Amino acid sequence: MFALRASARRSADAGRRLLQSTQGVRGIRIGNTEVPDDKRLTYSLQRIKGIGRSTARQMLCELQIENKPTGELSGIELESLRNEVLNYDIGHNLDKENASCIKRLVDIKSYRGIRHIDGLPCRGQRTRTNAHTRKNRGTPFAAFKMTSHR
Structure with a gap:
């Protein structure tokens, strides 16, 4: 002892x-x-x-x-x-706080919460020609690429 x-x-x-x-x-x-x-x-x-x-x-x-x-x-x-x-929200605590804020928006089914569910921009950006990354599209014009060789 x-x-x-x-x-x-x-x-x-x-x-x-x-x-x-x-x-x-x-x-x-x-x-x-x-x-x-x-x-x-x-x-x-x-x-x-x-x-x-x-x-x-x-x-x-x-x-x-x-x-x-x-x-x-x-x-x-x-x-x-x-x-x-230690006085600031950092790292994992910051991630948990952001996730809880988004979950609250989803639970009350606000406009922003619905946009989060759909995977679309939440802050008023246009989606007709932009927002390809938010819509999880890798490259915007990949379908039009010519892959045939002559």
Whole structure:
């Protein structure tokens, strides 16, 4: 029992030393996404699904972290960045939220929900000549291709 407590104490001390270290950290994982070490923070954060250019800049301004390469982050900066990312809907949670919104539209049988069921554009685009990808047609004029050889 005593050995378990000592090992827990050592791991807590190691974590504390990592947070206080000023050396760069390699192989950074933020929000279940591997973030590149060699790119600057604004571009690295955009690799996380649900965080775009303006959100990444806003996060750095709130945390008062300069836009340096991700590999040069200190432990304290990395931990504060991870905590800030948790405040946003990202990754799988974002997908679940979007799916639930679409399911709600389908359940109440709104116009947009019916368009989702039919696989047609929902936001007023024309469908007579466009929307070939939304209608799941690979190439618009594949039926007219000449395949005979002379």
